[in-house]
Amino acid sequence: MATTTAQLILTSTDLVSDSLSVSAIATLTGAGNSTGLTLTGGLGRKKLASGHAQYTLFDGDAYANGAHKIYLKNTSTTASEYFTIEINSEQMGKLYAGDWAFFPWEANADTNDIKIDPSDDNMTLEYMLFIDE
């Protein structure tokens, strides 16, 4: 069993009158148990060079239904450049330059693909999948 942790830190001193300081640490475990996730695809990068067409980052058919976790980061430094993130053709959100996301993924259907759609050419997405066997 491996031990992998994800820590989120949200801070703001001036968004509201009271300072914001949220910290959460989660150990990544399998569905409904305390067993640490033991597989990962490693930290990867995908550059979508031209045409900026939609690309299937993770194929729902390739993974069993489970408590997978996904990390995504738009490495662009141009504020207007974003990746649109979709699950099974439902748009989750747009990841603008420098933004990151971390979320659970079930892969509970063959169609439950994670797809990315860059707004411009030559954009690079950094990603990592932690896999529940």
Place this chain on the structure above:
Amino acid sequence: MATNAQLILTSGDIAGDPVNVDTGQITLTKAGTLNDLDQSTGLSRVHLRSTTNKVLLAANAEGDNLAAKVYVINKSTDSALYVTVTINAQTIGKLYGGDFMFIPWSQTDTSASIEVAATNWTSSTGDIPVEYALFHEDTDFLTNA
């Protein structure tokens, strides 16, 4: 009015090479600009006991093409108790006890609300505490656009 979000992923043994990913403090900005996000629901908390979907954050169709970031955490200490998170009936994933998510949110239309369900809740499991926060911009309440 900067709000910063940082993620640190670490593991010494999930692979032969240790995992140590640190995004650094990323400032949350409005769509396509360097202007800070200036609105928030604040950190909120509900106790979930519904096995069917409940709206956690209602989509505002005017929010389409605006930036919004959503934080949700299942505060249960029971690793078997999970919260199913959906957008427009599409399951994003299940947050088991202690799990969190931080995602961008496209409010493509009013159907794109973020909903949650305590899918395996029973009267004997106890409620599932869920905390959440939304950081966003809004066309109706502009402050520094």
